[in-house]
Amino acid sequence: MRELAYYEAKLEALREIIAADDSVHYISDIATGFLGLSPHRVKFAEIARDFPDRVIAPPISELAFCGLAIGAAMKGLRPVVDLITASFALEAWPQIVNEAANAYYMSGGQTRVPVVFHLLHGLRGGGAAQHSHSPQAMLWNCPGLEIVLPSSPRDVKGLLKTAVNSNNPTVFIDHVRLFDCRGDVPENDDAIPFGQADIKRKGSDVTVVATSFMVQRSLDAAERLAREGIQVEVVDPRTLVPLDFETIMASVEKTGRVVVVDECHRSCGVAAELVARIVEAGFDKLKAPIRRVVRLDVPVPYSLPLEEAISPSEECIVDAIHATVR
Amino acid sequence: MLVIRHFEERLISLHDQGHTRGHYHVYIGQEATGVPAISCLAPGDSLFSTHRNHGHLLARGAEPARLYAEILGRSDGYNRGKGGTLHTAVSALGFHHTSAIVGGIIPLATGVAFAAKARKTGELAVCLFGDGALEEGAAPEALNIASLWKLPVLFLCENNGKYGADRRVAAAQSPNMAAYPLTDLPKAYKIPAVQVDGTDAGEVYSAASDAVEKIRRGQGPQFIETQTVRWPGNEENWPVAPVATRVSLAWDASPVPEKQREWYRSCDPVLIFARELVERGVATKEALVALEDDVLKDIDGAVRFALASPYPEPEEALRDVFAAEGRP
Numbered sequence: 079m080r081e082l083a084y085y086e087a088k089l090e091a092l093r094e095i096i097a098a099d100d101s102v103h104y105i106s107d108i109a110t111g112f113l114g115l116s117p118h119r120v121k122f123a124e125i126a127r128d129f130p131d132r133v134i135a136p137p138i139s140e141l142a143f144c145g146l147a148i149g150a151a152m153k154g155l156r157p158v159v160d161l162i163t164a165s166f167a168l169e170a171w172p173q174i175v176n177e178a179a180n181a182y183y184m185s186g187g188q189t190r191v192p193v194v195f196h197l198l199h200g201l202r203g204g205g206a207a208q209h210s211h212s213p214q215a216m217l218w219n220c221p222g223l224e225i226v227l228p229s230s231p232r233d234v235k236g237l238l239k240t241a242v243n244s245n246n247p248t249v250f251i252d253h254v255r256l257f258d259c260r261g262d263v264p265e266n267d268d269a270i271p272f273g274q275a276d277i278k279r280k281g282s283d284v285t286v287v288a289t290s291f292m293v294q295r296s297l298d299a300a301e302r303l304a305r306e307g308i309q310v311e312v313v314d315p316r317t318l319v320p321l322d323f324e325t326i327m328a329s330v331e332k333t334g335r336v337v338v339v340d341e342c343h344r345s346c347g348v349a350a351e352l353v354a355r356i357v358e359a360g361f362d363k364l365k366a367p368i369r370r371v372v373r374l375d376v377p378v379p380y381s382l383p384l385e386e387a388i389s390p391s392e393e394c395i396v397d398a399i400h401a402t403v404r
Numbered sequence: 405m406l407v408i409r410h411f412e413e414r415l416i417s418l419h420d421q422g423h424t425r426g427h428y429h430v431y432i433g434q435e436a437t438g439v440p441a442i443s444c445l446a447p448g449d450s451l452f453s454t455h456r457n458h459g460h461l462l463a464r465g466a467e468p469a470r471l472y473a474e475i476l477g478r479s480d481g482y483n484r485g486k487g488g489t490l491h492t493a494v495s496a497l498g499f500h501h502t503s504a505i506v507g508g509i510i511p512l513a514t515g516v517a518f519a520a521k522a523r524k525t526g527e528l529a530v531c532l533f534g535d536g537a538l539e540e541g542a543a544p545e546a547l548n549i550a551s552l553w554k555l556p557v558l559f560l561c562e563n564n565g566k567y568g569a570d571r572r573v574a575a576a577q578s579p580n581m582a583a584y585p586l587t588d589l590p591k592a593y594k595i596p597a598v599q600v601d602g603t604d605a606g607e608v609y610s611a612a613s614d615a616v617e618k619i620r621r622g623q624g625p626q627f628i629e630t631q632t633v634r635w636p637g638n639e640e641n642w643p644v645a646p647v648a649t650r651v652s653l654a655w656d657a658s659p660v661p662e663k664q665r666e667w668y669r670s671c672d673p674v675l676i677f678a679r680e681l682v683e684r685g686v687a688t689k690e691a692l693v694a695l696e697d698d699v700l701k702d703i704d705g706a707v708r709f710a711l712a713s714p715y716p717e718p719e720e721a722l723r724d725v726f727a728a729e730g731r732p
Contacts, residue, residue, distance in 0.1 A: 103522065137552070142511040142545030149515020149529075152500045153450065154732075155522060172542070177508055181501045185493035186483030187724035189500045190732065221725055245727035 079264060085118045085257040087231035089125065091238040092158070096129050099156065102242060105134045105147055106160030114162060114198045114254040144170035144195065148178045148247070151193040156242055164197035164251060165211040178247035179222030190245045194238075197251045200291060200341045201389055207377035214251050214289075215342045218318050218351065224248040224272060225318040229293035231261040233316055236270030243269065253291035253341075273320035277329070281309035284403050285329040287352055288312060288339040292371075292390060296339050299395040308403055318348065323355060330356055334365035335402045339395055344372045369398040405435035405605075405674045406699045408459045409649050411468050414703050415458070415475065416643050423476055423711070428489040430643045431459025433635035436673030437562050437602040438532065439463045440609035441628070444616045448527040450498045450516045452509035455490050456562075457502050460532050464497045468703060472710035480713035484720055507540025509533060510559070514546045517557035517625070528556040528619050535563040535629075538589055539580055547625070551593045554624035558615050559595070561586060561629045562602060564638075590627035602630030603673040606680075633671040636664040651696045654678040655689065 082090070092112065096102050106112065109126055110119035126133040136143040140161060147157035161167045167174060174195060181191045199212040217223055224246050228234040234252065241248040278293055279300050288296040293314045300310035313329050315321055330336055336356055338349040349370040356368060374388040412430040419428065431438065434456075442451070442463040453460040461471055466482070474481025475489045482494050490504035500516070503509045513531035520527040537543055538561065550557050563586060565578050583589045587597035596618070600607045608630055615626035637645045646664040647653070653660065653668055654675040660668045668675060681687040687695075 136549055137545070139545035139549065141542050142514070142549050145508070145511020145542065145546065146515035146518055146549060149452075149512035149517075150519040150522070151515070152512070153516045153519035155519045172505060172508060173511060176505055177501070177503055177512060180491075182727050183724050184483060184487045184491040185495065185501060185724075186481075186486050187727070188483070188493055188495040190727045224726070243729075243731075245729065245732070 079262045081260050082231050082263045083257070084231045084234060084259050084261070085113055085116065085121070087235040087263045088238065088252070089113070089121055091235040093125055095239060095242050096125065096132055099242070100132070101154060101156045102158060103132050103134050103150070103155060104158045104160065105136060105143055106162065107136055107138050107143065108162055109133070109135055111160045111162035112196065113257065114202070116254055116257045118257060140166050140169035141173055145173040145177065147193050148173055148181070148191055151191045152181065152189050156192045158194045158196060158242060160196045162198060163209050164199035164213050165209050167195065167197055167213055168211070174223070174247070174249070175217070175220045179220045182246065183222055191247045192245045193247050194241045195247070195249045197249060198254050199251050200253050200255070201373070201378065201385060202254045203385070204380060205378065206380040210378040212342045212373070214318060215347045215351070217249050218348065222247065223319060226250045226272070227290040227316065227318065228252060229256065229278070229290055229314050229316070231259070231263045232267065233270060233276070235263055236267060237316065239269035240272055244272070251290065255291045256294065259294055270316070272317040273322050275313055275315045275322035275325035277311065277325070278314045279310065279312040281311035281333070283309045283333060284311070284335040284337060284399055285333045286310055286312045286337045286339060286395070286399070287326055288314060289318070289348060290341065292339040292341055295390070295392050296395055299392050299399065302396060303399055308399065310399060323359070326352070326356065327359055330360050331363050334363055336364065336368045337371060337395065337398045337402055338368065339371040339390055341373055341390060344370065344375050347372050366402050369402050371395050371398045405439050405677060406651065406696055407468065407702070408435050408439070408462050409674050410699050410703045411462060411471070412458060413645050413648060414707060415472070416645050418476070418707065419642070424489070425477060426488070427642070428475065429456040430638070431456055432637060433671070433673065434562050434564055434602065434632050435459060436605040436677060437560070437608055437630040437632060440605045441530070441560055441612040444609065444613045445530065446527070448498070448525065450500060450513070450527065450529045451532065452513040452516070452529065453499060453502050453532045454506070454509065454534065454537070455504040456534065457492055458489070461492060461494060461497070461499060464499065466494050466497060468706035469709035472706050473713045476710050477715060478710055478713035479716040479720070480709070485716045486720070486724065507533070507537040507542040510537060510543050510546040513557050514550045514555055517550065517555035518553065520556050521553070526620065528558060528616065530558045530560060532560050532562065535561060535565045535578060535586060536580070537561070538586060544589065544593070547590055547593045547595060550625040551595050554622070556619045557625045558612070558619060559590065559625060559627040560612070561627065562632065563629050564632045564634050586629050587627065595625050595627050597627035597629065599629045599631060602632035603671055603676050605673065605677050632673065633667065636667050649674065651675070651678050651692045
């Protein structure tokens with residue numbers, strides 16, 4: 079088994095995808111956007127150099143280049159559109175939400191839109207209010223979009239391959255704070271199907287359902303709590319649409335205690351929806367009230383202690399688990 | 405053009421009888437824009453239309469019966485009742501997606517052109533939109549990209565924003581656009597752009613065939629503004645036909661109420677074309693009347709088909725949210 083950094087697995091996936099399929103174009107108005115502002119961003123230049131006709135740099139026109147990618151997908155290409163900072167997807171909202179998400183349905187199943195939108199969401203440190211959105215909950219309110227939230231090197235590679243192969247518009251929502259985490263990535267690993275949650279850590283006392291970077295933070299919290307004798311099971315849905323609710327409920331039935339950790343704002347966030355579904359399906363299985371660990375309902379402040387004050391921190395996760403198992 | 409005119413007029417009756425839901429938009433007065441322009445296209449070309457799409461679809465060969473069925477929300481509609489008047493798509497005819505969001509199709513058509521160029525198919529995309537679409541930010545963003553990358557796309561702006569039968573009034577500036585004429589906007593992005601009289605089928609055909617040829621030769625996007633005078637039936641919130649059109653109005657407009665008569669006399673593209681055909685000896689008045697009788701019979705049949713088509717089962721609402729896996 080080989081170990082890779084997250085960013086290496088992600089780059090390897092994109093390279094393999096572009097090399098294998100000439101219908102894939104990578105479209106981004108900033109050439110190094112795939113790895114955000116991380117120091118590894120320069121590594122992307124090698125892909126741009128090797129596939130000059132397939133790495134496309136449009137003007138700073140998110141609305142138009144997302145629409146362009148959607149139109150190209152309608153005609154059989156499989157574009158990967160990089161919006162880089164997830165907040166920028168708001169500039170393209172009419173195309174993503176009102177054109178791409180609706181096209182297959184409105185046409186009565188005639189027109190497929192196999193496009194991937196790549197976004198980097200969440201609190202990245204100093205992003206302030208306009209560069210820190212986690213729009214997955216907003217997008218989950220728009221039927222027709224597949225929503226992917228990888229959290230490990232193996233997942234980012236396997237899920238990106240599935241995203242590009244999907245015949246539906248797929249929002250691939252990544253997190254820059256994952257880029258340096260390391261993990262096993264088998265050579266020639268298969269694509270990871272959508273709708274298969276992954277138990278990232280087994281435990282018997284409490285179920286933590288976490289997404290994206292919050293999976294890693296929850297694993298750190300679980301490690302700490304293990305030293306106190308609390309066995310935390312960490313369930314990572316990996317895709318919100320489609321959602322593997324069975325795996326989540328199997329864990330809930332086993333532990334009877336649930337904490338949901340997600341970086342969206344509290345109100346109508348991903349955690350809110352997951353909690354609602356768990357309560358609807360398994361109220362009688364719960365031994366304690368469910369807790370949410372989420373971003374507070376304020377715009378994201380710039381200053382470090384202020385940003386930390388509204389973040390779903392490891393401390394908050396530990397506190398929520400303590401309150402649940404008490 | 406007669407099929408479109410009678411299709412739309414009958415749709416207004418169907419609406420007034422309570423057979424349709426919600427708002428709808430008719431193409432009356434713009435027939436000489438869509439019909440000649442679309443006749444210049446090849447089978448593999450793609451077309452994007454708006455909320456005012458019925459005429460474009462019919463011009464490309466859509467069946468009136470299935471189009472009515474879609475507009476009436478029936479199961480035999482092209483989209484099984486899930487698109488309706490605003491979103492009828494007929495992929496086999498190149499209409500992959502019809503958007504009722506003003507300006508929404510301009511980036512999409514540009515994207516289809518991107519795919520055609522990437523794959524070197526020789527196909528092109530046509531984007532059919534109204535003058536209002538140029539007020540949306542999507543328009544300049546997409547025009548810029550289409551021009552930068554020399555994409556094979558024809559932007560056909562159907563300017564129906566002009567009220568009144570007076571041609572000089574018709575040429576007046578849109579109250580919502582600082583850019584005047586509208587072709588200044590594409591020209592700023594170095595896209596060749598022409599204005600033509602949208603009630604003159606021959607003029608539209610010349611401009612469209614010239615533009616299509618340039619696009620196929622790899623000269624990049626082209627822009628045509630067709631100017632039509634807004635049909636007086638569109639002056640209310642809902643279409644109201646002042647008169648049931650008959651081709652005989654081309655020679656005697658007296659059946660039209662006086663208030664709207666001037667439009668039928670001097671601005672109606674269907675009647676203008678009918679007069680032209682007769683004056684040039686291409687058809688006789690009698691032949692046109694006989695043709696119209698056939699069209700009216702076909703429309704009758706199409707309406708019967710649509711009204712007889714069942715509504716979709718409720719389960720249909722849950723289908724087609726996602727496409728299945730696997731490469732097509």
